[in-house]
Amino acid sequence: MSNAPETPLQKKLVEMAWDPITRIVGSLGIHTKIDFENRRVAECYSTSSIFRGYSVFMRGKDPRDAHFITSRICGICGDNHATCAVYAQNMAFGVKPPHLAEWIINLGEAAEYMFDHNLFQDNLVGVDFCEQMVRETNPGVLAKAEKTEAPNARIHGFRTIADIMRGLNPFTGPFYLEALQMSRLTREMFCLMEGRHVHPATLYPGGVGTVPSVQVFNDYLVRLLKYIDFLKRCVPLHDDLFDFFYQALPGYEEVGRRRIMLSCFGSFQNPEACDFKYETMGQWGRAMYVTPGIVLDGKLITTDLIEINLGIRILLGSSFYTDWSAEKPFVTHDPLGNPIDPRHPWNQTTLPKPQKRDFSKNYTWVMSPRWFEKSSGAHLALDTGGGPLARFWVTALAGLVDIGGYVKATGHSVKIRLPKTAHHGETELEWHIPKWSNTLERDRARSYFQAYSAAAAVYFIEKALGEVHAGRLKTWNEFKVPKEAISCGFHEAVRGALSHHMVIRDGRIANYHPYPPTPWNASPRDSFGTPGPYEDAVMNTPIFEENGVDKFKGIDIMRTVRSFDPCLPCGVHMYVGDGKVIEARHSPTFGAHVQ
Amino acid sequence: MSESIKEIDVLWITAGLGCDGDTIAITAATQPSLEDIVQGIIPGIPKVRFHNPVLAYENGEAFMQFFHDAADGKIDPFILVVEGSIPNEKNKTEGYWAAFGTDRVTGQPIPTCQWIDRLAPKAWAVVTAGTCAAFGGIHAMPGNPTGAMGLADYLGWSWKAKTGIPIVNVPGCPVQPDNFMETLLYLFRQAAGGAPMIPLDEAMRPTWLFADTVHEGCDRGGYYEQGEFTEEYGKKQCLVKLGCWAPVVQCNVGKRGWMGGVGGCANVGGICIGCTMPGFPDKFMPFMEQPPGSILSSQAIQTYGGAIRALRAFTQASMNKEPEGRKPTQSSDAAKTT
Numbered sequence: 001m002s003n004a005p006e007t008p009l010q011k012k013l014v015e016m017a018w019d020p021i022t023r024i025v026g027s028l029g030i031h032t033k034i035d036f037e038n039r040r041v042a043e044c045y046s047t048s049s050i051f052r053g054y055s056v057f058m059r060g061k062d063p064r065d066a067h068f069i070t071s072r073i074c075g076i077c078g079d080n081h082a083t084c085a086v087y088a089q090n091m092a093f094g095v096k097p098p099h100l101a102e103w104i105i106n107l108g109e110a111a112e113y114m115f116d117h118n119l120f121q122d123n124l125v126g127v128d129f130c131e132q133m134v135r136e137t138n139p140g141v142l143a144k145a146e147k148t149e150a151p152n153a154r155i156h157g158f159r160t161i162a163d164i165m166r167g168l169n170p171f172t173g174p175f176y177l178e179a180l181q182m183s184r185l186t187r188e189m190f191c192l193m194e195g196r197h198v199h200p201a202t203l204y205p206g207g208v209g210t211v212p213s214v215q216v217f218n219d220y221l222v223r224l225l226k227y228i229d230f231l232k233r234c235v236p237l238h239d240d241l242f243d244f245f246y247q248a249l250p251g252y253e254e255v256g257r258r259r260i261m262l263s264c265f266g267s268f269q270n271p272e273a274c275d276f277k278y279e280t281m282g283q284w285g286r287a288m289y290v291t292p293g294i295v296l297d298g299k300l301i302t303t304d305l306i307e308i309n310l311g312i313r314i315l316l317g318s319s320f321y322t323d324w325s326a327e328k329p330f331v332t333h334d335p336l337g338n339p340i341d342p343r344h345p346w347n348q349t350t351l352p353k354p355q356k357r358d359f360s361k362n363y364t365w366v367m368s369p370r371w372f373e374k375s376s377g378a379h380l381a382l383d384t385g386g387g388p389l390a391r392f393w394v395t396a397l398a399g400l401v402d403i404g405g406y407v408k409a410t411g412h413s414v415k416i417r418l419p420k421t422a423h424h425g426e427t428e429l430e431w432h433i434p435k436w437s438n439t440l441e442r443d444r445a446r447s448y449f450q451a452y453s454a455a456a457a458v459y460f461i462e463k464a465l466g467e468v469h470a471g472r473l474k475t476w477n478e479f480k481v482p483k484e485a486i487s488c489g490f491h492e493a494v495r496g497a498l499s500h501h502m503v504i505r506d507g508r509i510a511n512y513h514p515y516p517p518t519p520w521n522a523s524p525r526d527s528f529g530t531p532g533p534y535e536d537a538v539m540n541t542p543i544f545e546e547n548g549v550d551k552f553k554g555i556d557i558m559r560t561v562r563s564f565d566p567c568l569p570c571g572v573h574m575y576v577g578d579g580k581v582i583e584a585r586h587s588p589t590f591g592a593h594v595q
Numbered sequence: 596m597s598e599s600i601k602e603i604d605v606l607w608i609t610a611g612l613g614c615d616g617d618t619i620a621i622t623a624a625t626q627p628s629l630e631d632i633v634q635g636i637i638p639g640i641p642k643v644r645f646h647n648p649v650l651a652y653e654n655g656e657a658f659m660q661f662f663h664d665a666a667d668g669k670i671d672p673f674i675l676v677v678e679g680s681i682p683n684e685k686n687k688t689e690g691y692w693a694a695f696g697t698d699r700v701t702g703q704p705i706p707t708c709q710w711i712d713r714l715a716p717k718a719w720a721v722v723t724a725g726t727c728a729a730f731g732g733i734h735a736m737p738g739n740p741t742g743a744m745g746l747a748d749y750l751g752w753s754w755k756a757k758t759g760i761p762i763v764n765v766p767g768c769p770v771q772p773d774n775f776m777e778t779l780l781y782l783f784r785q786a787a788g789g790a791p792m793i794p795l796d797e798a799m800r801p802t803w804l805f806a807d808t809v810h811e812g813c814d815r816g817g818y819y820e821q822g823e824f825t826e827e828y829g830k831k832q833c834l835v836k837l838g839c840w841a842p843v844v845q846c847n848v849g850k851r852g853w854m855g856g857v858g859g860c861a862n863v864g865g866i867c868i869g870c871t872m873p874g875f876p877d878k879f880m881p882f883m884e885q886p887p888g889s890i891l892s893s894q895a896i897q898t899y900g901g902a903i904r905a906l907r908a909f910t911q912a913s914m915n916k917e918p919e920g921r922k923p924t925q926s927s928d929a930a931k932t933t
Binding site (some may be wrong): 017018019021022023024025027029030048049051052053056057059060061062064065068069072073074075076078102119123124127132133170173177180183184187188190191192194195196197198199200201202204206207209210211212219292320352353354355356357395405473474475476478553554558 | 609610612613614615616617618619620622623625629633634648649650651652653654655656658659687688689690691692693694695696697700703704732733734736737738739740741743768769827828829830831834837850852853854855857859860863864865866868870876880881882883926
């Protein structure tokens with residue numbers, strides 16, 4: 001880094017940058033310092049290169065427009081934002097949609113998880129595990145893969161692990177191409193429920209505009225069954241691939257490993273339980289079909305959305321903003337009388353201050369969301385495990401979920417029952433709590449969560465058709481926009497915990513702050529100096545790549561960053577530098593460019 | 596066209612103020628699909644190399660090298676695709692609103708505007724993917740600190756590529772997947788010498804995609820004609836009173852569906868919020884209110900529509916009855932008639 005302080009050599013550290021990181025959504029760069037002698041990443045900083053200012057330009061707008069606007073935050077999970085905004089609007093407007101509307105939203109969101117995890121896993125992440133990439137980074141591993149029979153070959157049809165890797169080669173591998181095609185089928189399912197992918201046309205506060213019919217749910221179901229047929233090969237294929245890496249590269253569990261600090265904000269409302277009132281949010285949160293909660297060091301410390309909400313803190317640390325502590329808070333107490341911290345999103349004022357990137361000071365447009373844990377007084381840098389890992393971990397430990405027998409949480413695992421399909425009989429999959437929160441387990445959970453969503457969708461179809469058969473076709477309830485209100489929405493974006501926080505004054509938006517998962521995961525060092533999850537996970541990563549400095553591709557780092565499913569239309573860069581820089585190369589694949 | 600280009604690169608910048616939704620949209624396209632183009636199975640077009648950050652095999656500098664090479668004249672010809680609104684980098688003293696890659700000399704991010712300045716003059720054609728890049732879109736809403744605008748606002752509406760091709764705008768928030776891929780396909784054909792200059796309207800949108808209004812292709816148009824309007828979401832009648840702008844918005848989604856003929860807006864149950872239009876979003880907000888211009892027309896149609904509906908109901912009732920005589924008849928009856 002040109003602006004990193006230089007001091008005499010202590011260790012031979014090589015500075016390396018990947019900017020932008022491709023095969024993710026949004027603009028992310030990685031700037032690292034690597035200790036090649038000891039084959040470890042020494043340090044890492046995370047920074048963002050784009051500011052768009054949603055929280056600024058939403059002030060003064062009609063609160064009914066919030067979901068249309070916030071959908072545009074993200075081009076791969078915009079509907080997650082629209083849904084979360086609708087949840088926040090429902091709370092603010094005091095409206096509870098008809099049950100059928102909730103089943104339709106659940107079906108849309110389930111299709112979104114299926115589509116997005118599928119596309120990301122096999123068309124973006126998968127390329128890091130494809131034959132071409134493994135040949136260029138770990139020829140020794142590829143040689144082993146050629147000789148290793150795939151344990152589930154009979155199910156998925158790829159004889160060796162190397163055959164699986166060839167299947168994932170971009171634009172030529174058969175599995176890559178099949179997954180791309182499948183991601184279209186699931187998007188059609190999405191469009192049947194929410195109109196357009198990725199910015200939905202039919203979501204509204206109070207319900208949905210989707211015209212319900214026997215036809216629309218049948219159209220969804222026949223597509224779903226084709227996708228489930230594919231999943232029955234997909235999940236065992238990924239199990240074989242990820243298990244092989246543990247076996248071929250002993251110690252690979254350390255790649256991307258960090259302390260188990262996972263948060264999930266819950267998904268799929270249960271319309272029987274959910275009344276969208278803040279006061280009862282703890283109860284209806286626990287009735288969600290994916291349980292909200294926080295797991296710390298393997299223990300479930302809460303499943304209460306009110307407690308989760310109260311603990312959110314937005315720290316500035318190393319980002320390009322002026323602090324808002326001089327501003328008057330919008331909310332001093334929640335509707336239950338609990339005090340609200342000045343650093344809670346309800347009280348945030350976004351004051352952008354563009355400036356030069358300086359890795360010793362401010363280096364990113366991303367702020368640092370943290371969760372204040374009362375018992376220790378710590379501001380925890382929670383991560384989402386890329387979404388699925390936290391959803392599974394919380395749901396499994398809580399043991400609350402039983403989705404009509406299709407999905408069941410056991411206290412230590414989650415069982416998923418997939419119905420009979422064209423080429424496979426009824427199949428049960430079981431996700432077990434892993435030993436580590438690391439790169440491969442984030443990726444593995446992503447495969448299993450596709451099955452979770454698919455099985456849940458079978459149940460949601462049954463419930464939706466039940467409403468149609470009973471003649472309960474209403475999908476929307478009227479509401480009035482109040483003069484004053486505070487509200488929040490909690491949901492799971494595809495890559496994890498998502499919350500929207502709104503303050504209404506004089507019938508207009510006075511303050512609106514969406515907190516997507518990526519600011520949690522991609523956050524920089526906060527005002528206490530605590531690094532964000534990407535930084536933290538990359539810094540602990542050992543290097544298994546066989547290439548030396550000159551041909552170094554940073555594949556273990558890339559796998560780690562991508563395991564979080566970065567989604568940065570809000571942008572991130574990473575940088576490794578602690579003042580021990582002796583050699584700086586910006587171009588790992590294009591040879592030396594010493595500054 | 597005298598040109599006959601054999602190979603062409605597509606350099607796609609997603610680093611405007613956007614959401615990458617247009618890139619994600621094109622992965623949904625099937626008419627043609629991305630694989631159809633990349634694998635070279637469409638006849639009559641050049642060999643195409645795609646460089647898009649969401650889909651690239653390469654990373655970091657290896658990926659950026661294509662853009663540096665194009666700026667240095669080493670990749671030619673190429674089509675530049677811009678996604679996301681263009682920020683005003685002049686409205687502040689330092690720093691950047693949007694950047695793409697790191698400057699090898701200064702270590703600072705390279706502003707997206709600088710890339711446009713360097714690449715646009717060398718491009719064979721410049722295409723915008725989605726409403727943000729075309730007209731400014733959501734991020735250009737009043738109150739935005741970035742001064743966001745569309746590419747034509749930045750380069751000038753009369754700007755032309757060195758080939759004489761104006762900026763080609765493919766709006767939509769996000770872009771309808773096949774609309775975008777089809778526009779690229781047209782340009783590839785034009786590059787190969789197999790098609791005349793791409794026909795564009797005054798907002799530089801391909802005419803065959805954007806000439807008609809949503810309403811002209813809307814499957815609820817019949818309800819409008821009969822003066823049937825719903826004031827509640829989730830019903831089948833015309834949505835105008837709920838805030839649907841279909842009668843004036845140029846977009847083919849009502850006819851084409853969203854992907855593979857499935858999905859869309861009004862046909863599924865969503866109001867048209869005008870996302871393909873230069874006036875989006877400001878002139879359509881608040882979205883959930885009846886467009887002022889439709890108050891008169893929807894009232895006028897109610898008298899005519901009501902009468903038409905009554906007459907049709909009469910005819911329809913008759914048509915719902917079989918013609919006389921469709922019943923088993925006795926042979927003696929049959930004998931009488933013959």
